[in-house]
Amino acid sequence: MLNAAPPLLHVDGLKKHFPIKKGLLTKTVGHVFAVDGVDLFIRPGETLGLVGESGCGKSTVGRCILRLYDPTQGRICFQGNDVAAIQGRDLIRFRTQVQMVFQDPYASLNPRMRVREIVGEAIRVHKLHPGRSWREQTAHLLREVGLSPDQMDRYAHEFSGGQRQRIGVARALAMQPKLIVADEPVSALDVSIQAQVLNLLDRLKERFELSYLVIAHDLGVVEHISDRIGVMYLGRIMETASDRDLYQKPLHPYTQALLSAVPKAEAGQRRKRRALLQGDVPSPINPPPGCRFHTRCPEAQSECRNIHPAMIEITPGHQVACHKYAEGGKDCP
Amino acid sequence: MQTGVLETTRQPRALTRPSRIRRLWTKICRLRMGILGGLILLGLLAAALLANWLAPHGPFEQDIMSRLQPPAWMPGGSSEHLLGTDGVGRDLFSRIIHGSRISLAVGLSAVILQVLIGVILGLAAGYYRGWVDSSISFMVNVMLGFPFILLAMSLVAVLGPSLQNIIIALGLTGWPIFTRVTRVEVLKLRDMEFVLAARSLAFSTLRIMSKHILPNILPSILVLATVEVARAIIRESLLSFLGLGIQPPTPSWGAMLAEGRDYMLMQWWLAAFPGLAIFLSALGINLLGDGLRDLIDPHLRKD
Structure with a gap:
């Protein structure tokens, strides 16, 4: 049923090479071929899992899609528009549609901000919800991710890893995105919390009509929430x-x-x-x-x-x- | 599942919340050195603001009959002149009190100027990197490699010795250290995920720098600034000591130290007490800086 829909995101021949600079005159002595020719697409409502060992370039793909990095080569099209060509006001519009959930729940929240500022700043600055105060909207988002609005005035460090990741999800949701790039969303969390956050992502997908690119190094993680999976190795997609x-x-x-x-828990299922x-x-x-x-x-x-x-x-x-x-x-x- | 997440953080707090007075007391204990520093600075401020009332004599009031009197507690001293008198019979205690005005004015204004120049350049260098960083860093290295005293001397020589020009000279020579610290902190922060998140939320560069990066480097800047206030006070003394700063008879601790040098062997107090004043204010400001850093850091704030 989904197969007929045109892709929401289309990545074509993406390459990202980081120059290695050295010496007094910062001469380029080589490149890190982080991403070296990646093609992928995501249909509306779909979850694509991107799996690979650390250092294979999967996070770089995610960051290129958000235009946090400029690709060395290749095209990224979101809803038919070339992401690299988006300028000015359209860039703000693009950023409201593609958001990111980060890996490290400690580094991804500003330690000097209260939760209401972290989640609500975008709503306030971009005036995203006219007719509703940003505080109300922030409280609403916190409830959506399973946090209590009473905790709005706390600092991020007063929360546990899982709760912090929920705050990060709420921050992404504030922009009312269509696509969320989740970069290792649970790898920094305890196993017992991982399932909670994955379930949350799954529930929000239905509720807000989202599509996901879920990046993970663990096939077990993406198994639960992905419709399709891409396996990456050293900057390229293998399967x-x-x-x-x-x-x-x-x-x-x-x-x-x-x-x-991937460890299996089922009894009697010995691997050949x-x-x-x-x-x-x-x-x-x-x-x-x-x-x-x-x-x-x-x-x-x-x-x-x-x-x-x-x-x-x-x-x-x-x-x-x-x-x-x-x-x-x-x-x- | 979700209610469980909520309740575990709320309940124990309500049970163990200490009383208000108790929390205030633990805070005071933790910050006692900072509070001591604050008291020293407060004393300095009081001396500067209330000099006309606190000082028993005018700073220029000469009493040639009682010249070179030792401090009150020494044989030959009188309670009239608490810390003794100088070569022309001026009351040393009164002059030190009046001297605090110069020291504070120079210290604070020069550092404000340094922070303004240094932090803006540091933010630009760290955030934009590339050629902006290269040129700013080059400037910083040249400035730091240049002997301060030579630069400040030539600036004062060109501008002429006055309070305002000393502030300008100290401001224009002292900023590179702020640029360096700011730049390194920004480099560390700019690739952190919360800054990437701010970029992905389409915030302007100005907002990212001022709301997301700057507050996180402010503690370092504050600590450095207090140390630099102390250093600016010492440098003003140095310039005045060399005769390039505040001109006599205006009471400046450095100039007084220079005058006292001639009497060092017999009338040691003429050099010792202005020196002690410089030392105490520098120490107090440094202690306050450490205390402020602890107070500002939200990781240490447990209330």
Whole structure:
């Protein structure tokens, strides 16, 4: 049903390279290839999970979408408009539609502000809710995220990690966004709190007709709330599939390895094999040629070392960038 | 699930909330050094404002008959001149009280000027980075590498020695330290998630700098500013000591120290008491600065 809708967000060939500067005259001595050719899209009402190890560039993708970073190359289109070209007043309008929930619930709230200022400042400054006082609206938002409006006058440090993350969600909601980029929204929280915050995000999605890009390093986290999942490795997307396809038929060796690392609680469900990865993620300053994953891939062939695999569609909506599936899908399930 | 989250934070508070007086008392105990510093500064302020009433003699009143009298508690001293008299028979105690005016005026005004210049440049350097940062940092390094005394001397030489020009000279030479501290703090903060959040909420650069970044660096600036007030007082003394500052017979602690130098061996009090005044006010202001930092920091505020 959703498949027919035009995408809300469309990212095409996104690259972000950070220059490494050194010395007295700040000469550029190299680049960190944080994001190196990422394509993705999000349909209205959809949740896309973006998964990968730390340092694979997933947060950078999120920040480029919000235009906190300017992409080195590639296009980001939101509702058909090129994000990079948005200027002046339109930028404020764009920012009301795309918001972010940050990873660190401690660093993401200004320690010198009270909760009412953190959540209400945008409402006040941009006059977002005419006809309703910003205090009322702030109280309403706090109630929506499960906090008591009596706590409005407290400082952020008086709250627990989970409560702080709720404040961060309320701040994003204040702008009445259509898309929320949640950058590791629960990875800094206790496991017992993680589910609460994920459930909150899920509930708010219905209530405010939101779409999400949920960034996580843990497949277990995105499993619950994603409709589709993209697996990222060293600045590139390795596999995208619907939630169910990815978990039942992971194609890319990297996805398989990631999945085998997710602990399962069901009794009697022994895994046949654990595809554990050897070694570390190569440095994004000097990424390996060919397939980014070949240095750690248990099934690497000679072509993997030289040729970058193209994204191929195996079944509708299930795409993978791996040479294994290139020739007529010989290993195709 | 949600009500559980709410109640756990509220209940224990209501049970253990200490009485108002008790909380005030713990606060006073925690800040006792700062309060001591504040009292010293208050004394200094009182001396400056009420000099005409507090001082037993006029600052220029000469009594040549009782010149070079020792302090009251020493043999030969009289209760008429509490800290003794100088070479032309002026009451040292009265002159020190009047001297506090110069010290405070120079210290506070010079530092206000330093903060204004330094913090604005530091914010710009840290937030915009790039060539703005490079040029401002270059200026700071040149200023810090230049001997202060040479710069201040040439400025005063050009402008002429007066109270106002000393303030300008100290203001124009003292700002780089504020730029440095501000710049580093801004660099640290500008990539923090709450600043990114402010950017993603489409706030203007001015709002982000003034509402989100500045309040977070204010404690550092405040602590530095108090230290710098003390330093400006010392520097004014130094300039006056060298004859480039406040011109005699106006009572300035530095100038008095310079005059007292000639009598150092026999009439030590002429140099010692102005020196002590400089030391005490610098110490008091420093203590107050530390206390203020503790008071302002919301992490330490537990009320």
